[in-house]
Amino acid sequence: MTHRSTALRRTTRATMAVAVSGSFLLAGATAANAAGSTDLPSFGSLGAFGSSAPTTVETPRLATVDNFRDVAGPGYRTPFGHMRTGVFYRANAITPGDADLATLEGLKLSAVYDLRTPEEVAQKADRLPAGPEYVHIPILSGDLAAGVAQLRTPDDARRFMQDMNRSFVTDPAARAGFAQLLTDLANTPGPQVYHCTAGKDRTGWTSALLQTLAGVSGDDVMSDYLLTNEYTAASMERTYEGIKAGQGQGIADVYRPLLGVDASYLQAGLDELAAKYGTVQNYLLDGLGLSPVTLAKLRIKLFG
Known part of the structure; x- marks a missing residue:
């Protein structure tokens, strides 16, 4: 193998590592009620909670930030009404063109939370409108590039994402x-x-937590998670074709499961949550150390 091909392979693995690092409701609206001891249902108990329904508020589609969307979707249905749109948004790296930057400015965002590692940020820094506070909360540990380097089959890649x-x-x-x-x-x-x-793994997990906190059905939570494959279809295909051109179809096929999402990825996390904590409430309160008051504040925002 030539020095050039070795370097290209290493670059591809590093690029893929960056790409993959990109993934209960209590009745009553008062903090006093929400701060009580009432059990919150787990992810697995949400299947009977209804389905999505449209609202009059629509989130703009951004051509240059293709996985930007509202966490509430079209206003997902819950046992207590519909989620409130225009409160929490989710996205991939925020690197908009001029037109999309103007659209973002019109949303009057107060804060942008960047969950990427310092290495990811260095490769592609956010371009933000004037106004919102930028908060960097890096989530992911370990050497992703080394993990990607061990992948030999598409099933290896799927297991990597599940892990x-x-x-x-x-x-x-x-x-x-x-x-x-x-x-x-x-x-x-x-x-x-x-x-x-x-905007699919760390972002997808956060969105699933918020939607479940609002009482969105398990089916709708999963359907919303899988929308990444629809929103980013064109960019995923470009990345796949780029890998194929540089490394061949075999390598591109191995890495393809890293580019999008699969129901088994989120489900692996949910199953682990159930095994370790039993319920989502226990995960949020004991695993994350959130207070009942914090959960109450989130619920009030989700329903407003």
Whole structure:
């Protein structure tokens, strides 16, 4: 193997590591009620909670930030009404063109939470509108490039992604990052957005937590998670074709499962949560160390 091909392979692995690092409701709206001891349902108990329904508020599609969307979707249905849109947004790396930057400015965001590692940020820094506070909360530990380098088959890649989602439950540093993010979301006024590189793994996990906190059905939580494959289809295909051109179709096929999401990825994290904590409430309160008051503040925002 030539020096050039070795360097290209290393570059591809590093690029893929960056790409993959990109993934209960209590009745009553008062903090006093929400701060009580009422059990919150786990992810697995949400299947009967209804389905999504449209609202009059629509989130703009951004051509240059293709996985930007509202955490509430179209206003997902819950046992207590519909989620409130225009409060929390999710995204991939925020590097908009001029037109999309103007659109973002119109949303009057108060804060942007960047969940990427310092290495990811160095590769592609955010370009933000004037106004919002930038908060860096790096989530992910370990050498992703080394992990990617060990992949030999598409099934290896799928297991890699499943293990990443499990780490959101088992890794203390990851839990601390999610705790800080959810606490800041609860305590900061105004519309807010959080993102990672691809807007699918760390961002997807956070969105699943917020949607479940609001009482969104398990089916809708998973369907929303899988929307990444629709929103980013074109960019995923460009990345795949770039790997194929540089490394061949075999390598591109191995890495392809890293580019999008699969139901098994999120489900692996949810299963780990159930095994370690039993319920989502226990994960949020005991695993993340959130207070009942913080959960109450989030619920009030989710329903407003």
